[in-house]
Amino acid sequence: MSNAPSPPRTRAPGRATSPRATARGRAGLRNSRGDRITLALMLGVPAALVVGLVWLPATVTVLLSFTRWDGIGGLDTIEWIGAQNYVDAFTIYPPFEPALRNNLVWLVVLFAVPTVLGMFLAVLLDRRMRGGALYQSVFYMPVVLSLALVGFIWQLVYSRDQGLLNAFLAVVADAPPVDWFGDSDINLYAVLVAASWRHTGYIMLLYLAGLKAVDPSLREAAAIDGAGPVRTFTQVVFPALLPINLVVLVVTVIDALRAFDIVWIINRGRNGLELISALVTSNVIGEASRVGFGSALAVIMLLISLVFITVYVSTMLRKAYR
């Protein structure tokens, strides 16, 4: 057992190491040998994993981005070429600029549509309507479907010659077939519908969890003060959802940056569906094995992510120490 003098009541050993307790009782805290070994293991193993699986490969990626290498043969076959890959990406690689733009469009649309829609659905489902669990499962279903299945489903909908959507439009409006996947002016938005379809369920679940955690007395108080449902939500419940909003913000940004699966299964992220993640994959993972160039693209993606991650982590840490 912990022999921390303050507070004097017995505590579970795990609790004694929470930041608050440590901060208060640091001077008097002496851990036994067993505690120290446990601590070392509990911190050391995850730390080693993070360093080994995250920091090390990330560093290697940064290093490789300054090389030309096809991934075959030993390290002596790596050729250092300085910042040439970055120069090439920005100057002579035609898909790069559309990819940056498409990622941005993706981000904006994810915020504008599925986030709002997910929140709306969550508010509805939070009202304990009949069959709520059923609706919840239905809306969440796309999130758990596999990549292959999602691609197949949207292929059935969007196919120019055999797709559901064109057949429907032809019957209803006698419209000529639209090339949903091939027309580079519209295919991004067609795919964004599919992406939003998945993202909405995810956001809905996050908000639903958040809403369940809102103290019901807040709502009662608002109702007693005469606020209608809209006002209650906008001025009482929504502000109380701040932590969830932050989570949703980060989740959406990250999803927009790593968006990949749907475009990959449709056309390998080409012809209007360029995304940075797809470019990285087609350069590095595929047969192409342009490891250096693909790494440079990955580093650019990492830098963009870092901006958002830094904001998120610093906000979280500030809150933790408050």
Place this chain on the structure above:
Amino acid sequence: MHHRPAGPPGLRRRTLLRGLAGAGTLLALPGLAGCGSGRGDPNLVTMASNRANPAQREAIAESVGLFEEDSGLTVEINTFQSTPFQQSVNNYLQGTPDDVIGWFAGYRMRFFAERDLITDVTDVWDQHFRDVFTDQVRSLCTADDGKQYMVPDSTAPWAVFHRRSLFEERGYEVPTTREEFVALCERMRADGIAPLASGIREGWPAMGTFDHLNLRLNGPEFHLELLNGDHSWDSPEVRSVFGAWAELLPHHQADSLGRGINEAQTALVRREAGMMLCGMFITHAFPEEDLDDLDCFAFPEFDPAIGASAVEAPIDGFMLSGNPRNPDGARALVGHMGTLEAQEIYTAIDPQALPTHLDADTSEFSPLDTKVDAMVDDAEALTQYMDRDTRPDFASVVMIPALQRFVSQPDDIADLTASIQRQKVSIFGR
């Protein structure tokens, strides 16, 4: 890798980082390659097959079954879908690959031979195959060091396919020149048929059109040198290819960028399209009872000085991994896959495959097979298809986006060829 965990936000942040770093992790692995190749069971040979259609699986199983009977060895066949296998082959060959691997002849095999990822099988050639393949086929299985690294078994050539019954009903004549070809396309359009089925959403099917136009306009020698990186892409020759393509574009099925190649093949099956430039693998798309109706002709002549005899005939075969666990068994197996008997068993079952063996019995061939076989025999040159005749990074990273861009904006050819050339210099380093 792309499953969406419904975990807490912290986990997802880490997932992102790990995903980003994943590429790096993969790269760290080759250093470990080669550690795991312990000597195995002397009676077991493992084989990776990239032929995954039901007919191909059956054909491989039949042919290998014969080998097992004759040799007393057991063969473990691992079948991979062709495209995913192609995309992971670099890592696969550097890991612990199977002893015998199904792959492509030509540039793509030479690339691995140069990197010592596959084993010299010249002795197998000396023993069995000196005079049973054409010189062209042998050179396609030979690396720059003059040694053979692959045993060829079959080929699935490209041609312009059509339904015989449709041509007969409408009185269409097989075109042999550019003018006749364009005239036929115009006639089909007047008849309400899309002349050329086209589905290039996946990207690579667009290469066939470029290849054939370049072969007919500039000749096979220039074509192979161009793909080998010897010539500039920003040249009048290359621009003339895109120019000829631009003339044919209106005759292709509309909106081809959104259509998968399977859907384009379906259009030909359903008589919505009149012709399709495609490989023999189109036979998989035709219902069995309609296969008799499938006919083809060589891509027409565009320049009388060049002719129309070069054939795009991708040759498939088998190679030995760099360090096979059972080298003797593996040699015996590739030796078997090249024999007349094995090729006849295989090609009889797989409708797309024609044997490469010179003595193959053609009397059982379908009229289509006979025709294509004659085209290959009379060809002054065989090419393998763009993504097999050039560096894979150039083919997939540069050419596919470039060809797709051409199809969507055919007007700025000069700009396009300049862009290809800039990227070509960056990739080939010259």
